[in-house]
Amino acid sequence: MPLTGKHILLGVSAGIAAYKSCDLVRRLMDAGARVRVVMTPRAAEFVAPLTFQALSGHPVRLSAFDAGAEAGMDHIELARWADCVLVAPATADLMARLAQGMADDLLTTLCLATEAPVCLAPAMNRAMWAHAATRANAQCLVGRGVHLLGPASGGQACGEEGAGRMLEPGELVAALRERFTDGPLAGRRVLITAGPTREPVDPVRFVGNRSSGRMGYAVAAAAAAAGARVCLVSGPVALPSPPGVERVAVETALEMHAAVMERVAQAEVFISTAAVADYRVAEPALEKIKKRADILELRLVRNPDILAEVAARPDAPFTVGFAAETGDLERHARAKLEAKGLDMIAANDVSAGRGFDAEENALEVLWPGGGTSLGRQPKTALARALVALVARRMEAAGRNPGPA
Incomplete structure (x- = not known):
């Protein structure tokens, strides 16, 4: 005991x-x-x-x-x-x-x-x-x-x-x-992103998405339980911080990018569960936009690709991405895995509202040359299974996840 x-x-x-x-x-x-x-x-x-x-x-x-x-x-x-x-x-x-x-x-x-x-x-x-x-x-x-x-x-x-x-x-x-239990990630530093980002349109409106952050917070808790020192960079969510996890609160994709890049050099594992906005409003209005015209046009510009930037680092940590897809799940996820040079990707089907703000989820987990399915189960249990899989894949890749 x-x-x-x-x-x-x-x-x-x-x-x-x-x-x-x-x-x-x-x-x-x-x-x-x-x-x-x-x-x-x-x-x-x-x-x-x-x-x-x-x-x-x-x-x-x-x-x-x-x-x-x-x-x-x-x-x-x-x-x-x-x-x-x-x-x-x-x-x-x-x-x-x-x-x-x-x-x-x-x-x-x-x-x-x-x-x-x-x-x-x-x-x-x-x-x-x-x-x-x-x-x-x-x-x-x-x-x-x-x-x-x-x-x-x-x-x-x-x-x-x-x-x-x-x-x-x-x-x-x-x-x-x-x-007091030596977990599979004992002593390792793990950096995790979770939740949505909000890209301001004006002082009262934003462009966002439906991510609740539940999966990312469950992964953070599971990594901490596996013995890791966890830093969680989180967009705006209505969730308490997992026990033993350092939480860094951000709002926009640019803020999340800055927070990750400030900390990634110390991380041995990076798990990107956040639903980061691909685009932001080019010039947010300084005052509330009044409802006048029948059509309102917004010019959007691309946000930095945090996941790809981390994976491309010469000293990149073991990098795990998430892919939320509405169809042809494995093909899209495999393409993202290869295009961004990831060590692993966890893909889930969010068509018809599945995955977002739900207590349960299922994942197709892929890596170069292989993959496995994690069946539908509570996100807490799914997170533990994913973290255990990350530890096994690190060991298989010669990146020993045991105590330093």
């Missing part, structure tokens, strides 16, 4: 979701982990430290200046003891302090002092999670190697609905299990 005998240092910061952390301790121990709990002083106002002591069987640490605790295991020893530091809940305040490198309480000190992986389970009001400062802090932390587990969307203690809920204890335990 992946968690058997693992040392999990559970940090609890001051959020109402701290009550869920009691169940989390029990579930971690049921999974075979050894758990120690560190709380921020204000977290003790939500749940009594004695509760965590009773559940874990060990005293709870609240202060770096606990003389009794220092006599047996000081804060550096505790940081070294951990195989993983999990902070659940991780409040906006805790994330801000970590992003600034502060060590003004025992928990933040441990997060700085440990050499073990640090995972945060964000928990806060939806507006706090959406705030630009929190988003910047989250991106900063992910860039430093911190793993974000969640948040989830749904009802909140304040009565509002939206993203910001802490993942349920069972989901957090499952995420930790995956962290």
